[in-house]
Amino acid sequence: MVDNVGVWGVKVAGLDGLPICTFQAPPYTCTWTPLAPGMQTIRVIGVDAAGNSAMATANVMVNPPVDTTPPVVSVAVPAATGVKKSTTLSAAAQANAGIVELQFIVDGKTLCTVKVAPYTCNWTPSAAGYASIEARAVDAAGNIASVSANMQVNAQITPYRALALRGGESEPADSLLPRAAAPTMPKVRTAVASRDHSGS
Numbered sequence: 001m002v003d004n005v006g007v008w009g010v011k012v013a014g015l016d017g018l019p020i021c022t023f024q025a026p027p028y029t030c031t032w033t034p035l036a037p038g039m040q041t042i043r044v045i046g047v048d049a050a051g052n053s054a055m056a057t058a059n060v061m062v063n064p065p066v067d068t069t070p071p072v073v074s075v076a077v078p079a080a081t082g083v084k085k086s087t088t089l090s091a092a093a094q095a096n097a098g099i100v101e102l103q104f105i106v107d108g109k110t111l112c113t114v115k116v117a118p119y120t121c122n123w124t125p126s127a128a129g130y131a132s133i134e135a136r137a138v139d140a141a142g143n144i145a146s147v148s149a150n151m152q153v154n155a156q157i158t159p160y161r162a163l164a165l166r167g168g169e170s171e172p173a174d175s176l177l178p179r180a181a182a183p184t185m186p187k188v189r190t191a192v193a194s195r196d197h198s199g200s
Helices: 160-166
Strands: 007-013 019-023 038-048 053-062 072-076 080-082 087-094 099-106 109-114 119-123 129-139 144-154
Touching (some): 087 099, 087 129, 109 119
Antiparallel strands (some): 007 038, 087 119, 099 109, 099 129, 129 144
16 A cells, blocks of 8 residues: 555454454554354555545455364164064264264164154164164264164074974974873772681
């Protein structure tokens, strides 16, 4: 900024004309921290020693702050289930930028991808043991968070009668149980009196 009689002062104003910086001598360098996103007009006003003033303006687009906060996610699963039993997995998630999807991952493999709440997924285990259930949430800013839980999968129980028939039993399984012995009747001995035919 130059003037034929010399620059007396410079003022930089931002949104609503609020002053950002004021200078009385060069260098005219100002640091500005926007308080709100959107288009803002910056005004630079110079005053010379004779009291004359001039103003220049510039429009600046202020972008919203980058959201780096990960989502908050939780998962709810039963403590145990069984092989070939349909099991419902559920999760909850929230984020500043909003949730765009939530994945249910079982033992490292994606089982369901849910775009909107409620976040639920049906799973039918195929093998006994322990399974790792992971809920992974992604928000609109690309932040990712996950939480996992272990679930016990019990083996399918085969009824006793089915086991007996599989073993080649020709009789029902009830016949494999020990039978009570029939009660034994006590023996009764009968004494017969004999008659003496000797005439005595």
